[in-house]
Amino acid sequence: xxxxxxxxxALCVGGxxxxxxxxxxxxxxxxxxxxILDNLSTGHRGAIPNGCDFIWGxxxxxxxxxxxxxxxxxVFFLFAGKxxxxxxxxxxxxxxxxxxxxxxxxxxxxxxxxxxxxxSSAAVYEPQNFPLNEECDKKPVNVYGVTKLAAEDVLLRxxxxxxxxxxxxxxxxxxxxxxxxxxxxxxHPETHFIPSLCLYAxxxxxxxxxxxxxxxxxxxxxxxxxxxxxxxxxxHVKAVDYLVGTDNNFSCFNxxxxxxxxxxEILKCFQKILNRExxxxxxxxxxxxxxxxVADISKIKSVMGWQPRFGIDTILETAxxxxxxxxxxxxx
Ligand SMILES: NC(=O)c1ccc[n+]([C@@H]2O[C@H](COP(=O)([O-])OP(=O)(O)OC[C@H]3O[C@@H](n4cnc5c(N)ncnc54)[C@H](O)[C@@H]3O)[C@@H](O)[C@H]2O)c1
Numbered sequence: 021x022x023x024x025x026x027x028x029x030a031l032c033v034g035g036x037x038x039x040x041x042x043x044x045x046x047x048x049x050x051x052x053x054x055x056i057l058d059n060l061s062t063g064h065r066g067a068i069p070n071g072c073d074f075i076w077g078x079x080x081x082x083x084x085x086x087x088x089x090x091x092x093x094x095v096f097f098l099f100a101g102k103x104x105x106x107x108x109x110x111x112x113x114x115x116x117x118x119x120x121x122x123x124x125x126x127x128x129x130x131x132x133x134x135x136x137x138x139x140s141s142a143a144v145y146e147p148q149n150f151p152l153n154e155e156c157d158k159k160p161v162n163v164y165g166v167t168k169l170a171a172e173d174v175l176l177r178x179x180x181x182x183x184x185x186x187x188x189x190x191x192x193x194x195x196x197x198x199x200x201x202x203x204x205x206x207x208h209p210e211t212h213f214i215p216s217l218c219l220y221a222x223x224x225x226x227x228x229x230x231x232x233x234x235x236x237x238x239x240x241x242x243x244x245x246x247x248x249x250x251x252x253x254x255x256h257v258k259a260v261d262y263l264v265g266t267d268n269n270f271s272c273f274n275x276x277x278x279x280x281x282x283x284x285e286i287l288k289c290f291q292k293i294l295n296r297e298x299x300x301x302x303x304x305x306x307x308x309x310x311x312x313x314v315a316d317i318s319k320i321k322s323v324m325g326w327q328p329r330f331g332i333d334t335i336l337e338t339a340x341x342x343x344x345x346x347x348x349x350x351x352x
Contacts, residue, residue: 054072057080083126152274185268193244195214224343248277254329293337
């Protein structure tokens, strides 16, 4: 594909969701022509940035879109999927269907030589007590991670079949909102730590638990690597620059901050911002959870020239500001 000196046409599949809508906004800012395809199963109309075309309804699912529609785009961002680890342990079939079989269906009708940026996850790795680089063993401990790894493998096969060029971005924990607090995370039910903490502080969630304080970590709670969603969006734009300039047809990159914080440390940072203490309980560990997930981000830094700009304080402040302004999320 000759993409030099032309306005790239991007299709964000799942672009009405959290990470997809932030990326779509960043792509528009960078001069891409952007469309969103979404079945609105977990996404929101209100999250779709002005200036994007929106494909939904009869054609808005990975399984119902047509090859004619797809032929109008140069680069495909694949955010669509199911993301709840606990749910994946209870209903593996749903996760295989949504995250793998529907992806195969979509790849079957994708034009030859398309560029793809795929939303993969840190959940593909075997958890270890040190920062994970891209070569570390892949041994997911939950069904969600198994399906993300299977999806990477499917993409690798289709690279050969259709001469695709694919970048898998393995996100660690996405969090935060835009700096004005007007767009942010809105999942139902909310299972992620930082938005749940914000909703609890605002009195919208009545209870809040940390799952397990007996993990083999510094203070017994899980250690996570939180990455601001604006930094994640920026990594997608850099991934396109990389795809345009490389001959490598399949590659994977971690996208995290490179810093690990225990959940108790996050709680303490958040209480400082609130200037008060929260009453938190400890409950049993969740099925499929991992004690320590922190990224080694040297590869994406050196190959794409990407690096995170926002730290944990900005993540917490922007997330709280969004939830305070929009306690019902996009359903106001
Ligand atoms: N949120 C995180 O911290 C995180 C971490 C690692 C990886 N990821 C990956 O990033 C991606 C996006 O995560 P998110 O937090 O933005 O999730 P999200 O639920 O907010 O967004 C997913 C979007 O995809 C849409 N969708 C789902 N199935 C679809 C289908 N079959 N056809 C069309 N649209 C469909 C939903 O309506 C939603 O708008 C997921 O693939 C997830 O596995 C997320």
